[in-house]
Amino acid sequence: MLDTRQSGAANLYTTLIRHFFSRFFDTESLSPQGEPEANVIQTLGILAAPGAFFVLLFRPLTLTGWSLVAVRYIFVSFSMIVMGFIMVFEWDALFPDRRDYQILTPQPIRLVTLFLTKAAALGIFLAIFLVDVNFLSALLWTGVDGGTNVAGILGAHVLAVLASGLFMALGAAALQGVLITLFSGRLYRRVSVAVQTLLMALLVMLLFLTPLLGFAIEGLAKTNSRYLYYFPGFWFIGLYESVRPATHDTVLCNLGQLATKALWISGGVFVLTYLPGYWRHARKALETAEPDAAGPGRVAVWMNAALVKTILRRPAEYAVFHFISHTITRSLKHRLFLATYGGFGAALAVMTMGAASDGWLRLPLTLSFILVSGLRAAFNFPSELPANWAFQLSEIRGAAGYLAAARKWIAVCAILPLFLLLAPMEFTRFSWSAALFHIAYGMTLSVALVEIMFLGFRKVPFTCAHFPGKVNLVGLSAIYILGFTTYSSTMAGVEAWLEQTPAAAAVFFGGIAAALWWLSRWRGQRLDARAALDYEDAGDPVVRTLGLTPQ
Amino acid sequence: MLEIKNLTKYYRNVPVVNDVSFTVRPGEVTGYLGPNGSGKSTTVKIITALIEPSGGKVFLDGKDIRSDLMAFKRRLGYVPEEAILYSYLTGLEYLQLMGCLRGMPVPEVDRKANELLELLSLASYRHAPISAYSKGMKQRVLIASALLHDPDVLILDEPLSGIDVTSALLFKHLLNELAQQGKMILYISHVLEVVEKVCRQVVIIYRGRIMAADSVEGLRDLMNVPSLEEIFSQLVEHRDLEAVARDIVEVIRPRV
Numbered sequence: 001m002l003d004t005r006q007s008g009a010a011n012l013y014t015t016l017i018r019h020f021f022s023r024f025f026d027t028e029s030l031s032p033q034g035e036p037e038a039n040v041i042q043t044l045g046i047l048a049a050p051g052a053f054f055v056l057l058f059r060p061l062t063l064t065g066w067s068l069v070a071v072r073y074i075f076v077s078f079s080m081i082v083m084g085f086i087m088v089f090e091w092d093a094l095f096p097d098r099r100d101y102q103i104l105t106p107q108p109i110r111l112v113t114l115f116l117t118k119a120a121a122l123g124i125f126l127a128i129f130l131v132d133v134n135f136l137s138a139l140l141w142t143g144v145d146g147g148t149n150v151a152g153i154l155g156a157h158v159l160a161v162l163a164s165g166l167f168m169a170l171g172a173a174a175l176q177g178v179l180i181t182l183f184s185g186r187l188y189r190r191v192s193v194a195v196q197t198l199l200m201a202l203l204v205m206l207l208f209l210t211p212l213l214g215f216a217i218e219g220l221a222k223t224n225s226r227y228l229y230y231f232p233g234f235w236f237i238g239l240y241e242s243v244r245p246a247t248h249d250t251v252l253c254n255l256g257q258l259a260t261k262a263l264w265i266s267g268g269v270f271v272l273t274y275l276p277g278y279w280r281h282a283r284k285a286l287e288t289a290e291p292d293a294a295g296p297g298r299v300a301v302w303m304n305a306a307l308v309k310t311i312l313r314r315p316a317e318y319a320v321f322h323f324i325s326h327t328i329t330r331s332l333k334h335r336l337f338l339a340t341y342g343g344f345g346a347a348l349a350v351m352t353m354g355a356a357s358d359g360w361l362r363l364p365l366t367l368s369f370i371l372v373s374g375l376r377a378a379f380n381f382p383s384e385l386p387a388n389w390a391f392q393l394s395e396i397r398g399a400a401g402y403l404a405a406a407r408k409w410i411a412v413c414a415i416l417p418l419f420l421l422l423a424p425m426e427f428t429r430f431s432w433s434a435a436l437f438h439i440a441y442g443m444t445l446s447v448a449l450v451e452i453m454f455l456g457f458r459k460v461p462f463t464c465a466h467f468p469g470k471v472n473l474v475g476l477s478a479i480y481i482l483g484f485t486t487y488s489s490t491m492a493g494v495e496a497w498l499e500q501t502p503a504a505a506a507v508f509f510g511g512i513a514a515a516l517w518w519l520s521r522w523r524g525q526r527l528d529a530r531a532a533l534d535y536e537d538a539g540d541p542v543v544r545t546l547g548l549t550p551q
Numbered sequence: 552m553l554e555i556k557n558l559t560k561y562y563r564n565v566p567v568v569n570d571v572s573f574t575v576r577p578g579e580v581t582g583y584l585g586p587n588g589s590g591k592s593t594t595v596k597i598i599t600a601l602i603e604p605s606g607g608k609v610f611l612d613g614k615d616i617r618s619d620l621m622a623f624k625r626r627l628g629y630v631p632e633e634a635i636l637y638s639y640l641t642g643l644e645y646l647q648l649m650g651c652l653r654g655m656p657v658p659e660v661d662r663k664a665n666e667l668l669e670l671l672s673l674a675s676y677r678h679a680p681i682s683a684y685s686k687g688m689k690q691r692v693l694i695a696s697a698l699l700h701d702p703d704v705l706i707l708d709e710p711l712s713g714i715d716v717t718s719a720l721l722f723k724h725l726l727n728e729l730a731q732q733g734k735m736i737l738y739i740s741h742v743l744e745v746v747e748k749v750c751r752q753v754v755i756i757y758r759g760r761i762m763a764a765d766s767v768e769g770l771r772d773l774m775n776v777p778s779l780e781e782i783f784s785q786l787v788e789h790r791d792l793e794a795v796a797r798d799i800v801e802v803i804r805p806r807v
Binding site: 327386 | 599600601621622624625627629631633635636637638639640643644647648649650651652653654655656657660677678680696
């Protein structure tokens with residue numbers, strides 16, 4: 001009888017752990033198609049590949065000294081960033097969600113059992129990813145390090161990459177624990193969402209800056225720069241150095257102590273905040289929140305009224321404009337997607353500023369290119385696709401009005417704020433006339449870019465089914481590479497020339513205005529009143545032929 | 552008048568709607584009944600132009616709706632079977648979106664949306680996201696959204712699903728009022744008592760085919776049974792339901 005009861009309890013624990021483990025892959029951000037099992041294998045494979053690729057890339061070289069430190073940094077940083085990404089994607093899955101409570105609470109399962117199994121599933125989940133991300137790179141690492149002590153080389157590498165990854169996982173979990181302890185209800189949700197988005201952008205930025213930062217360590221260490229103490233990646237390269245010295249640099253070794261402390265602190269804060277946070281979350285999860293009595297604030301009401309009177313006179317435009325705003329600000333998937341672009345943009349901005357003499361001219365152009373292309377891509381991803389019946393049924397005019405709203409949204413809510421943010425920098429760095437010229441030039445180019453990028457776009461943003469496999473990757477890559485490399489440097493060169501040649505500048509602005517007018521007329525004719533919007537992206541044909549049969 | 556003529560829809564060569572024809576007249580509520588999977592919702596999706604038929608046509612006042620879909624959509628109000636809404640919008644924002652998409656001026660949308668939310672007892676939740684709404688509240692938002700632009704044609708697919716008793720009573724009165732205004736109303740439901748009370752004409756569909764189409768009184772007389780429930784049961788259910796119930800109880804009982 002006791003055996004039966006024990007085996008029943010063990011079964012319950014195993015079932016719950018498996019359930020919570022699979023729920024980690026059943027999130028909107030990680031499994032949008034709702035196929036958690038398939039995604040486990042896919043995600044693990046995708047995350048294991050880059051480490052193996054990089055280690056094979058460096059294997060022909062036998063590295064020592066500061067070059068070894070720089071390459072070590074890539075792996076330490078990669079482990080840390082990937083674990084960070086996982087925590088960002090799983091941000092809402094660290095605690096059981098409302099659905100879990102709704103299904104599991106009526107069952108005869110104690111809350112403490114739910115807690116223990118959830119914590120165990122989280123531990124297993126993190127351990128699997130930590131090992132997966134670093135396994136292949138650790139296995140092949142010994143050929144890269146110039147030393148002969150294989151066990152020492154392997155041990156130090158494994159310690160550093162696992163410690164950095166663990167620190168990031170615990171740090172992110174501790175951060176959420178602190179937030180759930182400090183804030184409650186609506187305020188917690190708002191702060192939590194902002195932190196999650198910010199973390200995503202920061203991680204993407206760090207990912208792209210990894211090689212740059214790795215090769216900057218030597219200079220920073222030799223000057224004992226304070227930047228070394230600000231960023232945890234450097235602490236763990238210090239830990240690596242203290243376990244297996246490559247340079248015997250004392251500054252780096254000291255940073256290793258910081259890494260050990262950080263690991264303990266993040267672990268401690270996680271343990272201290274996770275348990276109370278869990279109970280608090282469990283208590284609140286099934287409570288019905290009081291309705292928010294307050295609507296939009298006075299500023300929002302005033303801005304809406306101003307928009308209706310000026311640029312959004314047609315009701316359908318007004319509807320689509322606000323739909324875009326609401327979706328961008330409230331859809332997790334889209335927020336994280338745009339944060340990715342934001343992080344990439346920030347990394348490019350840092351590189352642009354550091355690498356080129358005309359960096360200040362290129363910066364706004366690079367950022368606006370990323371912003372417009374990011375929004376173009378984000379608009380393609382549907383949000384709550386089954387709800388698009390509402391748009392299909394209420395489409396009572398031609399497509400032009402709906403599409404105009406998307407363009408206006410980008411101009412008002414993306415391009416304008418970007419250049420307003422950049423304005424103080426422009427006015428501090430340049431004379432007021434030059435700053436005004438730069439802003440006008442940047443905004444004009446951005447508007448032209450919107451027109452070009454949205455030429456074939458016939459959808460209400462977020463309402464059309466999207467098949468990523470159908471994207472022409474070659475064409476898209478060419479556009480993006482051109483955009484991120486040639487566009488900003490070429491157009492910054494043109495800007496510098498136009499600034500010195502007022503007549504040419506007048507021709508330029510006139511030419512762009514004429515082109516925009518012509519484009520708008522052409523679009524109006526093409527999308528006549530009867531043209532319908534797309535709600536179904538044409539997928540790939542079911543049967544693919546290789547085209548080998550002679551016609 | 553909304554005329555559905557010889558509507559057919561095939562999914563992988565299987566007819567889910569087979570030669571369906573009936574008429575919804577102004578000032579009348581027409582009930583459309585059938586068991587799960589009988590083809591009701593497919594018919595509705597064809598009528599609302601969400602999917603294309605394999606055959607047959609839908610006419611509004613003698614004109615094929617597909618000859619000017621946008622004109623038809625202007626006159627259409629629809630409550631879908633499932634309460635699928637943009638859950639991150641608030642109730643008010645959703646109604647504003649729908650009203651503006653239908654070309655109503657913003658101040659008019661605001662006024663109507665607020666008043667409808669008030670009348671449907673959703674005023675205190677108007678600024679809460681729809682994700683926080685109960686099923687019945689979502690359904691009320693859908694009803695408000697279908698009525699917002701004062702449509703001539705109303706297609707209501709299970710509009711009372713999840714709705715509380717008071718709201719259901721209100722809705723029955725509302726249907727009568729709307730019919731008196733001359734609206735064409737197609738009402739799809741499983742709640743036969745409500746259908747019996749509010750529908751002048753009833754169409755019963757089973758496995759994609761129309762089994763009966765007449766007034767409730769006409770069907771009662773024809774089949775010589777006292778209620779719509781029995782008419783429905785005779786037409787579409789051929790099992791002994793009491794025996795099935797006994798079998799279920801037998802299955803769940805522990806076996807020694």
